[in-house]
Amino acid sequence: MRRLGDLEAEIMDRLWTWNRPATVREIVDDINRNRPVAYTTVMTVTNILYGKGWLLRGKQGRAWLYSPVRSREAYAAALMEDGLGESKDRRAALVAFVENMSDEEQAALRKALRNTGRQAGQAEADS
Template sequence: MRGFGDLEAAIMDRLWSDGGGLTVREIHTALVADRDLAYNTVLTVTDNLYKKGWLTREPAGRAHRYTPKASREDYGAGLMRAALDAAGDPRQALVQLVGQMSPEETAALRAALDSFENGDRA
């Protein structure tokens, strides 16, 4: 799994933050507050995200309303899985990762492992 490019990440961040669906016009309006972007650029990148399977879309008048297929957390988990797969020694990579985690993060990891081991997959 590859990470998103800069504009792809900005579009996905906007869609994840919104919690609902947005049109390209709405995405463009939100993004031009921070950077100079052409509408067609946002349209092309959003359409590419749709074609890559990251977004769903439904008609909204003459436009489409785009919604992420996966949550931000699912995306992050996929990146972590890909990083482990790419590591020479996944066990050592996990040890290194845990060594870089805050106490709050290690407690959350411990709770997630306990929950998983107890069959509680949510």
């Protein structure tokens, strides 16, 4: 049993890859190359994505054309910055691997690394 989120991801994935507005019919046909999925299911989920603010739509003839609000890269950058705590008040939610540093701290880090690199190199040379 696939989750709703999987189908959402499949739809977004196609729209991002095609990089042009598309109809639900086009998306269904493309997904159907790999697995059967009902038109109404895809239409429902596409509507959910539109409702959540992930997609824009415009009418062409009788069909709706859907396109992503922002590029995958733009979403990824916003998420990363969020996750890394660059937007305020996310401290409690997520733990970033390293936090921001000043230039001096970076220089000190570099120096600390170089020193051990040299020591390791010497140890190898000695042995």
